[in-house]
Amino acid sequence: MHTIDSDVKDISLADQGKDRIEWALNEMPVVRSLIKRFSQTKPLEGIRLSGCLHITTETANLGRVLIAGGADLVLCASNPLSTQDDVAAALVKYYNIPVFAVKGEDNSLYYQHINAALDHRPQLTMDDGADLVSEMHKKRPQMLPAMFGGTEETTTGVIRLRAMARDGALKFPIIAVNDAMTKHLFDNRYGTGQSTLDGIIRSTNILLAGKIFTVVGYGWCGRGIAMRAKGMGANVIITEVEPVRALEAIMEGYRVMPMLDAAAISDFIVTATGDKNVVDQPHYEVMKDGCILANSGHFNVEINIPALERMAIRKQKHRQYVDEYFLPTGRTIRLLAEGRLVNLAAAEGHPSAVMDMSFANQALCAVFIINNRKSLANDVLPVPLEIDQEIARTKLEAMQMHIDSLTEEQEKYLSSWQEGT
Ligand SMILES: NC(=O)c1ccc[n+]([C@@H]2O[C@H](COP(=O)([O-])OP(=O)(O)OC[C@H]3O[C@@H](n4cnc5c(N)ncnc54)[C@H](O)[C@@H]3O)[C@@H](O)[C@H]2O)c1
Numbered sequence: 001m002h003t004i005d006s007d008v009k010d011i012s013l014a015d016q017g018k019d020r021i022e023w024a025l026n027e028m029p030v031v032r033s034l035i036k037r038f039s040q041t042k043p044l045e046g047i048r049l050s051g052c053l054h055i056t057t058e059t060a061n062l063g064r065v066l067i068a069g070g071a072d073l074v075l076c077a078s079n080p081l082s083t084q085d086d087v088a089a090a091l092v093k094y095y096n097i098p099v100f101a102v103k104g105e106d107n108s109l110y111y112q113h114i115n116a117a118l119d120h121r122p123q124l125t126m127d128d129g130a131d132l133v134s135e136m137h138k139k140r141p142q143m144l145p146a147m148f149g150g151t152e153e154t155t156t157g158v159i160r161l162r163a164m165a166r167d168g169a170l171k172f173p174i175i176a177v178n179d180a181m182t183k184h185l186f187d188n189r190y191g192t193g194q195s196t197l198d199g200i201i202r203s204t205n206i207l208l209a210g211k212i213f214t215v216v217g218y219g220w221c222g223r224g225i226a227m228r229a230k231g232m233g234a235n236v237i238i239t240e241v242e243p244v245r246a247l248e249a250i251m252e253g254y255r256v257m258p259m260l261d262a263a264a265i266s267d268f269i270v271t272a273t274g275d276k277n278v279v280d281q282p283h284y285e286v287m288k289d290g291c292i293l294a295n296s297g298h299f300n301v302e303i304n305i306p307a308l309e310r311m312a313i314r315k316q317k318h319r320q321y322v323d324e325y326f327l328p329t330g331r332t333i334r335l336l337a338e339g340r341l342v343n344l345a346a347a348e349g350h351p352s353a354v355m356d357m358s359f360a361n362q363a364l365c366a367v368f369i370i371n372n373r374k375s376l377a378n379d380v381l382p383v384p385l386e387i388d389q390e391i392a393r394t395k396l397e398a399m400q401m402h403i404d405s406l407t408e409e410q411e412k413y414l415s416s417w418q419e420g421t
Pocket of ligand 1: 154155156157184187188192216217218219220221222239240241242245272273274275278296297298299341342343344350
């Protein structure tokens with residue numbers, strides 16, 4: 001029995017949440033196979049686990065894997081706007097998982113919830129953005145000796161944790177789930193690609209065909225967003241700071257130019273860099289009237305909102321996730337979802353089929369840490385290749401897709417150097 005309470009918006013939403021969690025599980029065959037396996041083998045029996053993740057239907061199904069494996073689990077939100085309140089209610093009422101997450105919570109409640117998850121005295125953490133790990137290291141270091149390790153879901157979290165490791169500040173091992181091939185090649189690209197457009201369309205209901213659509217950052221997320229915007233008939237521009245990625249974008253058929261040039265002609269600007277102030281005051285000064293700004297990077301710092309607030313003479317909310325800023329020149333700029341992850345705030349986050357693989361990585365890496373806790377270094381570590389391949393194989397089987405295997409002759413040829421022309 002859990003002794004810790006929960007904090008969710010409205011427990012009466014639990015039935016709706018349960019229906020949606022079950023619906024998501026239909027698209028999560030790898031997670032389904034893990035629920036079955038973990039309930040027999042109990043690889044996490046008695047382990048106290050705190051997860052700081054987006055509270056979505058897919059996370060709920062990850063929660064079901066972890067408790068099937070015997071974990072003593074508590075969840076909190078990894079973003080103030082990404083919580084699905086019905087899912088939070090269902091987790092508490094139907095799955096006996098304490099949850100601390102309310103959509104729209106302010107920063108102070110957000111950190112109270114993170115601390116509630118830490119009050120659980122975890123031995124394992126699961127982070128999406130490294131807030132749990134960084135709060136524990138900064139404010140509650142007395143908890144560090146009990147830790148076996150943690151996992152990290154996203155690019156920005158991995159970057160923060162690598163910085164901690166470089167400074168010698170990281171006091172337990174972290175597995176960089178984001179860096180697994182079965183995570184970022186699918187989740188960041190196809191997941192963020194589809195759900196970012198979903199968030200933009202749900203919040204504005206504006207036609208993309210024929211519009212100029214700038215994607216800031218041509219990383220895994222940026223590639224997916226650009227690909228899907230192009231597919232909907234938008235005229236896509238890429239801005240980058242990294243020359244190889246800029247070149248790749250050009251070869252893919254996109255226009256590439258500096259942000260200042262793109263700002264002057266864009267109807268939409270979407271950031272996915274993990275960086276700060278990539279859309280800033282000089283860009284606002286030249287922006288086209290009515291330009292729509294959205295962010296899909298982890299933190300709400302990619303678009304410089306304080307600068308926009310300072311420049312605007314007035315602000316008006318038009319639709320639930322659309323704030324229109326009126327500039328002294330008479331032009332307006334529209335900001336979606338307060339600059340927070342638009343796909344999670346204004347839509348439902350990634351489709352379940354990609355989270356199936358991301359969260360299978362989370363669950364299998366949690367077990368990997370428990371089984372290897374005596375030998376892992378206090379560093380940011382890769383997901384073992386066997387886990388990546390097991391997930392890809394299970395996913396292919398579930399999709400009833402078959403592939404070839406190497407013949408003996410081919411194996412020999414590929415591992416030798418003697419044969420040539
Ligand atoms: N919305 C979601 O659900 C979701 C999902 C996965 C990842 N993320 C987040 O999205 C962000 C990007 O992730 P990724 O995996 O694509 O990272 P990535 O490292 O693959 O790509 C980021 C790209 O941004 C570029 N960049 C950095 N500063 C720039 C600038 N000033 N102007 C133009 N380009 C710039 C980098 O050169 C790089 O190519 C991260 O914050 C990550 O945590 C969000």
